[in-house]
Amino acid sequence: MRARRIALLLLAATVLQFFLGASRHRGAWPVDWFLIATAVVARGGNFTRAVLAGASAGFLEDALGHDLLGMNAFAKAAIGYVLAVISVRVVFGGALAVGGALAAASLANDAIVAALARLLLQAPIVLFSFDSLSRAAATGLAGGLLEAAWRFSWREWWEKRRLRRLR
Amino acid sequence: MRITSPRVEVFGGRPRRGGAVLASVLVFCVLILSAQAPARNRQGSVLQSWILTAAAPLASAVSTVSRAATGAADAVLETFSARSENVLLKKELAEKSRELFQLRAELDQVARERRLSAAPVLPRVVGTAPVLLVQRRAGLYGALVGAGSRSGVVAGSPIAVAEGLVGRVVTVGRGVSRVQLLLDASAAAGARIVRTGELGVVRGDGRGALTLNNIPTASRVHAGDFVESAGIDGIYPRGVPIGRVESVSRGSDLFLEIRVRPAAPFSRLTDVLVLAPSPAAVESLGGSRRAGS
Numbered sequence: 001m002r003a004r005r006i007a008l009l010l011l012a013a014t015v016l017q018f019f020l021g022a023s024r025h026r027g028a029w030p031v032d033w034f035l036i037a038t039a040v041v042a043r044g045g046n047f048t049r050a051v052l053a054g055a056s057a058g059f060l061e062d063a064l065g066h067d068l069l070g071m072n073a074f075a076k077a078a079i080g081y082v083l084a085v086i087s088v089r090v091v092f093g094g095a096l097a098v099g100g101a102l103a104a105a106s107l108a109n110d111a112i113v114a115a116l117a118r119l120l121l122q123a124p125i126v127l128f129s130f131d132s133l134s135r136a137a138a139t140g141l142a143g144g145l146l147e148a149a150w151r152f153s154w155r156e157w158w159e160k161r162r163l164r165r166l167r
Numbered sequence: 168m169r170i171t172s173p174r175v176e177v178f179g180g181r182p183r184r185g186g187a188v189l190a191s192v193l194v195f196c197v198l199i200l201s202a203q204a205p206a207r208n209r210q211g212s213v214l215q216s217w218i219l220t221a222a223a224p225l226a227s228a229v230s231t232v233s234r235a236a237t238g239a240a241d242a243v244l245e246t247f248s249a250r251s252e253n254v255l256l257k258k259e260l261a262e263k264s265r266e267l268f269q270l271r272a273e274l275d276q277v278a279r280e281r282r283l284s285a286a287p288v289l290p291r292v293v294g295t296a297p298v299l300l301v302q303r304r305a306g307l308y309g310a311l312v313g314a315g316s317r318s319g320v321v322a323g324s325p326i327a328v329a330e331g332l333v334g335r336v337v338t339v340g341r342g343v344s345r346v347q348l349l350l351d352a353s354a355a356a357g358a359r360i361v362r363t364g365e366l367g368v369v370r371g372d373g374r375g376a377l378t379l380n381n382i383p384t385a386s387r388v389h390a391g392d393f394v395e396s397a398g399i400d401g402i403y404p405r406g407v408p409i410g411r412v413e414s415v416s417r418g419s420d421l422f423l424e425i426r427v428r429p430a431a432p433f434s435r436l437t438d439v440l441v442l443a444p445s446p447a448a449v450e451s452l453g454g455s456r457r458a459g460s
Binding site: 014015017018019020021022023024025026027030046047048050051052055060061063064065066068069070071072073074077078081084109110111113114116117120121122123124125126127129130131132135 | 184185186188189192193195196197199200201203214215218219222225226229230231232233234236237241297298299300301302303304305306307309310311345351352353372373374375434435437
């Protein structure tokens, strides 16, 4: 994936984060769009780009809403690497697998941030809270749906629909 | 090696340069984190302030579109649900009337106490600001609000809504500021139980609730007691509602374990009030700036 595309992907993630974040119903669909952007880059199998895209996404996320710059960058760079390893070694066969991997990655992101917050801010470790689980579920679901939409043969479907109408 | 299953294929590939890049990025992150950690309670870094300033136009534009879209969707849905909502609202109104009666009685009591203790009046409101983003991760609760140094916001300004205290500003950009919410696992505020007058410290538990600490086991506090800011921490002004006591249990040998239900509706914040910072906060900010310069 080219650098320009990665930048566009990160911009899209930021816009989506703001679009849903400004809404009164932000709690209903707490998707981690930055993680999805990282996963999309990691899927290409290029380790360097996956790590750098993860770090950039994490920095953006930290700058926009977290106490210390670098916590999410650390977590997302590591997750980008792991997802790139997975995408090189494992070929996922469906939306369910992609959704599951993203949900697990979201929980791992939370665990890394919690550990860093414990070390640097002396904050109590909060794992598997309702927020964390709902974000993992929403991110997994959104990732799964995007994968399904990406894999779906829209052209064939459109042709079939057109032919059915002509009959 | 190649393992194949119906849904997943596993290969024996090997990352090359990626490991080195990952190690350098992680080391870079650790260095940046270490550099910021000691200053976390004063104000956000200059870099964060710049990023917030740069993000302000995008954040404002996208949030305006988002608010318009969700507002339109809500208006359509509300048209359909108006009748059933009317019945519910009537019931709610009756409950609120009863609650209002009780609150007026409590307010009289608070006013009497204030007169006795010659408390300062509630703080000046600097302005209102829309909530652009709320981030909740691993017990850390933060928000972006659409007001910055251009509107007179400074680091340390308390943030509230009509119902109660929300948090404080930690990083200020020109048009956008970052707020640490009271629910954050590392946030704390001096608090006072209105009925008994006892002082304690309210902390976020990182899971969406608050705990009131340092209240001795001999206290007469019980569920339903009203908790407000005490003005003893040099950040939050005195007399802003924080919440109501939800449960009281015996904790350690000396202190009770008290859970407080927040008064502010954190799950559906849309607009907030930016209050003038306490003189102590301004003084410490000025001091740290002088020390830094």
